[in-house]
Amino acid sequence: MKKILFIASLMLVLAACKNEKNKEAITEEEEPEMVEEDEVDVVPNSTDLDFDAAMAAYRKKDFEKASHYITTAIDDLKKDGAAVDAKSRKELETTIASLQSLAEKVKAGEVTGEEELEGLFAHVDMMTSHDYLLLTQVYAVDAPEKMQSAFRKAGERMERATQKLDGEAKTEGEKILGAIKTDLGKTDIKANEIGNAAGKRVEEMAGWIKMHAEKLGIKEPEHSDF
Numbered sequence: 478m479k480k481i482l483f484i485a486s487l488m489l490v491l492a493a494c495k496n497e498k499n500k501e502a503i504t505e506e507e508e509p510e511m512v513e514e515d516e517v518d519v520v521p522n523s524t525d526l527d528f529d530a531a532m533a534a535y536r537k538k539d540f541e542k543a544s545h546y547i548t549t550a551i552d553d554l555k556k557d558g559a560a561v562d563a564k565s566r567k568e569l570e571t572t573i574a575s576l577q578s579l580a581e582k583v584k585a586g587e588v589t590g591e592e593e594l595e596g597l598f599a600h601v602d603m604m605t606s607h608d609y610l611l612l613t614q615v616y617a618v619d620a621p622e623k624m625q626s627a628f629r630k631a632g633e634r635m636e637r638a639t640q641k642l643d644g645e646a647k648t649e650g651e652k653i654l655g656a657i658k659t660d661l662g663k664t665d666i667k668a669n670e671i672g673n674a675a676g677k678r679v680e681e682m683a684g685w686i687k688m689h690a691e692k693l694g695i696k697e698p699e700h701s702d703f
Contacts, residue, residue: 617672
């Protein structure tokens with residue numbers, strides 16, 4: 478009788494262990510899927526690293542390496558871009574063409590100062606911020622749970638741009654950035670209000686981007702309203 482009780486107890490222990498292992502296995506399999514929805518579309522700042530590496534190489538007069546990092550930035554920009562419509566994609570193509578030209582000039586040793594690199598890198602950040610603002614407007618209607626992330630990303634790109642600028646362009650950029658930060662700091666703001674705020678920032682950026690593009694000699698895409 479004791480043997481029967483012992484075997485029964487042993488079987489119960491083994492069954493419990495098996496169930497625990499199965500539970501752990503299920504948990505391990507399910508964990509990768511537990512991602513916050515508003516983090517899914519967050520774009521890595523890979524172009525930041527590329528631009529920083531390009532600038533560091535340029536300062537060491539390693540022009541070939543600097544050119545390589547600019548080319549890498551182009552590839553990352555194509556993958557990471559937040560362009561939401563045909564117009565934004567056309568503007569991205571124009572910016573990429575300017576970066577390709579810069580990479581060739583750097584490799585040939587034809588760039589005479591850091592300002593030329595900083596100016597174009599800032600323009601890339603401006604355009605990316607602009608695209609994230611447009612994406613914020615889309616999310617305000619179609620995917621409110623992703624909206625805050627896109628709006629915050631627009632602010633981050635704007636901040637990167639202003640760090641590279643000076644004079645009037647920097648002052649104007651800081652004004653727009655300040656407005657974005659104010660909106661992000663509101664705890665009771667509704668989805669449609671963030672969408673409207675993003676729309677206002679898009680309008681404010683239009684003249685700013687156009688002025689900076691003209692300064693860099695970047696030709697506006699056809700039918701652009703910048």
